[in-house]
Amino acid sequence: MIQAATVDVVFPCLDEASALPWVLSRVPEGFRSIVVDNGSTDGSPDIAAAHGALVVREARRGFGAAAHAGLEAATAQIVAFCDADSSMDPADLPRVVDPVLAGEADLVLGRRISTSRGAWPLHARIANLELARRLRALTGLPVHDLGPMRAFRRTEALSLGLEDRRSGYPLELFLRAWSAGWRITEVETGYSPRVGRSKVTGTARGTIQAVTDMTRLLREVRETISKETTP
Incomplete structure (x- = not known):
C-alpha cells in the first residue's frame, strides 16, 4: 500500500480550470498533487489550491x-508526472508507480492506449510513432510511447542534470536515464480526449515544435555516443 508522502504527482498546468476538479479528484489516496502553474489566466491556481494541491508558480513558459x-x-x-487536461486518468498512477516502488524499474512510462475515437490527433500519433521508432533504434529498448505519465525516484532524476525547458524535456529525461543505465519499462494507460485547448501536440504547430526540440x-545524443565510441 502507498504510504503518505511516498509519491508526489506533478501536473504542469496552463489554463486547465475546466479539467482540474476532475483530475485532482482522481488522484489516489497517499499521492500528493503538485500543480505547477505556467502563467494561467483562468483561475487554475485557485482551483488547484481549493482541491488540496500544492501550487507552484513557474513564470518561465515551457512544458519543461x-x-x-x-x-x-x-x-x-518517488515522483510521477501526469497531464492536467483530463486526457489521462490519475487513477492509473499506481500502475505506473508500483514497479518503481517494488524496485523492478527505475523509470516507468505510461504507454497511451486510446479509449475513444479522437483522443489522439493523427499528426501527433504519427509523430509519436516515428519518435518511438528512432528511440528503439538508438537504445534497443522496446519503447512505443514517450507519454506524459511516468514515474521515477526524485533524487536520481535530479542527478541527471536535465537542461531542456521546452517540449523536449520528456525525451531528455528518457535519454539521460537510458545513458545512466536506468531500467526502463512501459505499462499501458488509458488516453481520452482532453478538456479544453491543447498547448503542445494537440495542435499541428505544437507538434512541429515538439518534433524540432526532440530531433535536436x-x-x-548520437553525436555524444559517436565521440565516446571513436578511438
Whole structure:
C-alpha cells in the first residue's frame, strides 16, 4: 500500500480550470498533487489550491520549465508526472508507480492506449510513432510511447542534470536515464480526449515544435555516443 508522502504527482498546468476538479479528484489516496502553474489566466491556481494541491508558480513558459519546477518542489521519494487536461486518468498512477516502488524499474512510462475515437490527433500519433521508432533504434529498448505519465525516484532524476525547458524535456529525461543505465519499462494507460485547448501536440504547430526540440536532442545524443565510441 502507498504510504503518505511516498509519491508526489506533478501536473504542469496552463489554463486547465475546466479539467482540474476532475483530475485532482482522481488522484489516489497517499499521492500528493503538485500543480505547477505556467502563467494561467483562468483561475487554475485557485482551483488547484481549493482541491488540496500544492501550487507552484513557474513564470518561465515551457512544458519543461513547469515540469522541472515541480520536480524541484517535490519532497517525496518517488515522483510521477501526469497531464492536467483530463486526457489521462490519475487513477492509473499506481500502475505506473508500483514497479518503481517494488524496485523492478527505475523509470516507468505510461504507454497511451486510446479509449475513444479522437483522443489522439493523427499528426501527433504519427509523430509519436516515428519518435518511438528512432528511440528503439538508438537504445534497443522496446519503447512505443514517450507519454506524459511516468514515474521515477526524485533524487536520481535530479542527478541527471536535465537542461531542456521546452517540449523536449520528456525525451531528455528518457535519454539521460537510458545513458545512466536506468531500467526502463512501459505499462499501458488509458488516453481520452482532453478538456479544453491543447498547448503542445494537440495542435499541428505544437507538434512541429515538439518534433524540432526532440530531433535536436536525438542528434546531440548520437553525436555524444559517436565521440565516446571513436578511438
